[in-house]
Amino acid sequence: QVQLVESGGGSVPPSGSLRLSCATSGSTLGPNCMAWFRQAPGTDHREGVAAIFTGTDTTYYADSAKGRFAISQDNARNTVYLQMNNLKLEDTGTYYCAAEGLCSSGSWPRPLYNHWGQGAQVTVSS
DSSP states (O other): EEEEEEEEOEEETTOOOOOEEEEEEEEESSSSSEEEEEOOTTOEEEEEEEETTTTTTTEEEEETTTTTEEEEGGGGGTTTEEEEEEHHHHHHHEEEEEEEOOOSSTTTTOOSSEEEEEOOEEEEEE
């Protein structure tokens, strides 16, 4: 059984920064596609923000995240990170880590991953 635990959420003003962490435990995951999704308040839609294929460090980003967010991994710590800079009001939401999806340009944003974390709240407000 794979467990994903997110941390690092919080409340920041516009233009602020946060770094989310997703720690993997339990069964060992081989090279796979891991991603961050967010769900805006009052919606049930999870939007793909960024993904990384852990075998090659290939990364993918939503247009809204390009130039502001960076996804990375630390294999030794079994952790994937999402560095978020220049945060905007519309970045507010619950951020979920996901594992074992399909890493391709058209597939990674679809919420078809085998494992999900419990979510971390990010609030951007002035």
